[in-house]
Amino acid sequence: MxxxxxxxxxxxxxxxxxxxxxxxxxxxxxxxxxxxxxxxxxxxxxxxxxxxxxxxxxxxxxxxxxxxxxxxxxxxxxxxxxxxxxxxxxxxxxxxxxxxxxxxxxxxxxxxxxxxxxxxxxxxxxxxxxxxxxxxxxxxxxxxxxxxxxxxDRIVRRTGAKPDDDIWVTGTLGDAALGLRMVEKGEGDEFIVGRLLDPTPRVSAALILAGAGLASAMIDISDGLLADFGHIAELSQVGGCIRCSDLPLSVSFRSHPAHITRIPYELALSGGEDYELCFTADSSNREKIIEAMKKCGIAVTRVGIVASSPGVTARNPDGSRFQVHTEGFTHLI
Amino acid sequence: MxxxxxxxxxxxxxxxxxxxxxxxxxxxxxxxxxxxxxxxxxxxxxxxxxxxxxxxxxxxxxxxxxxxxxxxxxxxxxxxxxxxxxxxxxxxxxxxxxxxxxxxxxxxxxxxxxxxxxxxxxxxxxxxxxxxxxxxxxxxxxxxxxxxxxxxDRIVRRTGAKPDDDIWVTGTLGDAALGLRMVEKGEGDEFIVGRLLDPTPRVSAALILAGAGLASAMIDISDGLLADFGHIAELSQVGGCIRCSDLPLSVSFRSHPAHITRIPYELALSGGEDYELCFTADSSNREKIIEAMKKCGIAVTRVGIVASSPGVTARNPDGSRFQVHTEGFTHLI
Known part of the structure; x- marks a missing residue:
């Protein structure tokens, strides 16, 4: 043409x-x-x-x-x-x-x-x-x-999350979003900027979870944890609660407080492009998941729980609701 | 991203x-x-x-x-x-x-x-x-x-043309290229402009040829017959000769001489976007091909012959070589 x-x-x-x-x-x-x-x-x-x-x-x-x-x-x-x-x-x-x-x-x-x-x-x-x-x-x-x-029977969709399933994420969150702020300012922490410019797809972790039938639903975090877990919640017709205190933050991320406008949770919850996996799993699978991820050298963290009622929230350590400024990246159309 | x-x-x-x-x-x-x-x-x-x-x-x-x-x-x-x-x-x-x-x-x-x-x-x-x-x-x-x-065993590639195979095309050639000249001038022959703006992929014709094993090589004509048959020739390590006098031209095409800068052959040989099929076939398949295409209501025309030596040429009715001004569309990179 x-x-x-x-x-x-x-x-x-x-x-x-x-x-x-x-x-x-x-x-x-x-x-x-x-x-x-x-x-x-x-x-x-x-x-x-x-x-x-x-x-x-x-x-x-x-x-x-x-x-x-x-x-x-x-x-x-x-x-x-x-x-x-x-x-x-x-x-x-x-x-x-x-x-x-x-x-x-x-x-x-x-x-x-x-x-x-x-x-x-x-x-x-x-x-x-x-x-x-x-x-x-x-x-x-x-x-x-x-x-x-x-x-x-090994394909893991967004539709399979069940109430009381754990919400898990691989790796650390917010690094890529912090990396974006750094490159915008011409700064250069190699790890953080690398997380933005050269992300690692979690293929081996995903294949192990899928092969062992450990995950009930899965998505990759491209638009931020809240938005992407929100897709799982919507398609699984469930809701969920994320515990801010459990969000996995990298050492580099924690060392850059000056660049974090509000508190670290904001970028970890809503920053895009980490390309980590978010998945849900029955609580009986906890030890198997930890063991399986250890074998492939991927950090894995439980960050919340699936709820039966719709709506995805994030909670501060004191139990109050964490108010998110922006809920993920949505391209203008 | x-x-x-x-x-x-x-x-x-x-x-x-x-x-x-x-x-x-x-x-x-x-x-x-x-x-x-x-x-x-x-x-x-x-x-x-x-x-x-x-x-x-x-x-x-x-x-x-x-x-x-x-x-x-x-x-x-x-x-x-x-x-x-x-x-x-x-x-x-x-x-x-x-x-x-x-x-x-x-x-x-x-x-x-x-x-x-x-x-x-x-x-x-x-x-x-x-x-x-x-x-x-x-x-x-x-x-x-x-x-x-x-x-x-039904997939037809660009690689199977053999010396002495016939070169065939479906439909008519040059319509879309003429259509482009017309829309550039704001003119509007419905058939010709429709050939440019709403082309018909030749799915049924292709499936019949493939299912009956009638074609040795096939390509769709998006860059002009000479260029696209040239791809078959190159990948099949053959050459070929197109007979200009046999090129199928639509009634509408023939009625628009004023828009054709040189002679009709130019657009039919080198005009892009007709999305007709060009295929090669053993000469023993001629009647079967005509019969099969008649059944699906697609015109089909023998326009040349595959040669063993490399190089694709077009010949005028008197046997002289037709000099093509441009050999198909190549996007600038």
Whole structure:
């Protein structure tokens, strides 16, 4: 679907870039035909269902070139998509990447971006099987589609939370939101900024939970714990209460009080982009969960409890309700 | 992956639009979990492989709002993706749609766009299973991922053309390119402009060819016959010759000589966006192909022959080589 041939550039055109990318791709299992035909051909493992998710990332809406170096932008573009597959308890397999490239983008930018994207692909055994490239008249625009697979009875949805289930989170919360405040000010705590610019999808933790049937519902925390647990609550037709005093905060996070406008709970409850898992589980699974997460080296914390009545609240240590200033990130449309 | 909460708009936010779209979706077979979780869950038919393709469409690069009414833009956004699945001889099944929406877009625009998108989905029994919405700081940006399925031995690739195979095309060529010239001038032959703004993916023709094993290689004509047959030739390690006098031109096309800058062959050979099929087939299949296409009411024309030596040429009726001014659309990167 092309307006006109006026943008033609045969020397460094669409086919040239695709070939350059295709030459760097390492193919893993299930790929029958990768980049180069009208569609990629893949094969699911026997008995597994397909999981698919897509994200669009726009310059100056989702990222800024001034903050995101191309290598880490490439890494993050795929990592946040893989996180969606992890949130279903599924195995990430294949990705599609579309790039709309603005005029004047430094020549090495796309190469570095692709290097980062393919590094994460390699780390999680994901194969880039196709995509699209075109020119952009404004900023860099990316679209990533990720596919994964899992046995039907291991897939963990947002719909399965039950009253009295524990609410758990992996890792620490609020780091990425604090990282955003830091890069906005040109400051640089490596850990905190890394949490924003180079997040780690919790694939192994998710697969262990899914494989052992330990989680009743799961989501990845991209919009903040309150908002994302809110999705579980809504779809499971339950409510829940988060204990602020139990929110896991990193050492680095605790060392930066000056940047935290109100109290740490705000960023931990409502800061986006941590890409940790939030899941619910029957209280009888507590020890098994702790043991399983210990094995894969992922911290895990119980932060609240599912309630039968609708509504998600956060409580201060004295039992009073914690009033949240903003409830997660919602893009303007 | 969000820069900041400054774009928040809770009343008409991301979740509201997604719910509005989800309420209109008609689910067809194979969909286990559609819109609403971290990833969609689908199930392939027994014995079939998965086919996946993605396209990104940018305002003022791929389309102009002045020319493309939202309903037909929605139709075309999905139709061109379905065409990629048809080009593999596969059955279109599921789609993902991402929308980056600029400020000031008229309120009905997205509703009309979605209406068009879902109309085509319904026509081809495709289910919209997920996507992404966000705000755009410049133009409307769309990304469509399409998935299909087919038995392995029915999938038709670009790689199977053999020397002396016939080169066939469905329908007529050059209409969409002529349509582009017409809308640029504000003129309006309904058929020709419709070919540009509301193309028809050749799904039934492709499935019949694939099911009967009649085509050795296939592609959809999005960049012009010469360029797209060129992809078959390159990947099949063959060449070919197109007979200009055999190129199928519509009655409407022939009635508009004033708009054709050189001679009709130019647009028919190099005009993009017809979304007809180009396929190759053993010469022993000629009658079967004509008979099969007659049954599904699709015109089909032999336009050339595959050669063993590399290089794709077009020949005038007198045997001289037709010099093409431009060889298909290549996006600037």
């Amino acid at each position: 092309t307006l006109s041939a006026s943008t033609a550039c045969t020397n460094r055109g669409e086919f040239g870039l695709i070939s350059r990318i295709a030459a760097k791709v390492i193919t893993t299992e299930g790929v029958i035909t990768g980049i180069g035909d009208d569609a990629a051909v893949t094969e699911l493992s026997a008995g597994m269902q397909l999981l698919t998710s897509t994200d669009m990332l726009l310059e100056d809406v989702h990222f800024r070139r001034a903050w995101h170096d191309p290598y880490r932008l490439g890494r993050k573009s795929l990592a946040v998509s893989i996180s969606d597959i992890a949130a279903m308890g599924a195995i990430p397999r294949w990705a599609l990447l579309s790039l709309a490239i603005p005029p004047g983008l430094p020549p090495d930018f796309i190469d570095d971006f692709i290097r980062g994207f393919l590094a994460v692909a390699s780390e999680y055994r994901v194969t880039l099987i196709g995509g699209d490239t075109c020119s952009s008249r404004s900023g860099l625009t990316l679209s990533v589609t990720i596919m994964g697979e899992q046995f039907p | 969000t820069l900041s909460a400054s774009t928040a708009c809770t009343n008409r936010g991301e979740f509201g639009l997604i719910s509005r779209i989800a309420a209109k979706v008609i689910t067809t077979e194979g969909v286990i979990t559609g819109i609403g979780d971290d990833a969609a869950v689908t199930e392939l038919s027994a014995g079939m492989q998965l086919l996946t393709s993605t396209d990104m469409l940018l305002e003022d690069v791929h389309f102009r709002r002045a020319w493309h009414d939202p309903y037909r833009l929605g139709r075309k956004s999905l139709a061109v993706s379905i065409s990629d699945i048809a080009a593999m001889g596969a059955i279109p099944r599921w789609a993902l749609l991402s929308l980056a929406i600029p400020p000031g877009l008229p309120p009905d625009f997205i509703d009309d766009f979605i209406r068009g998108f879902l109309a085509v989905a319904s026509e081809y029994r495709v289910t919209l299973i997920g996507g992404d919405t966000c705000s755009s700081r410049s133009g409307l940006t769309l990304s469509v991922t399409i998935m299909g399925e087919q038995f392995p």
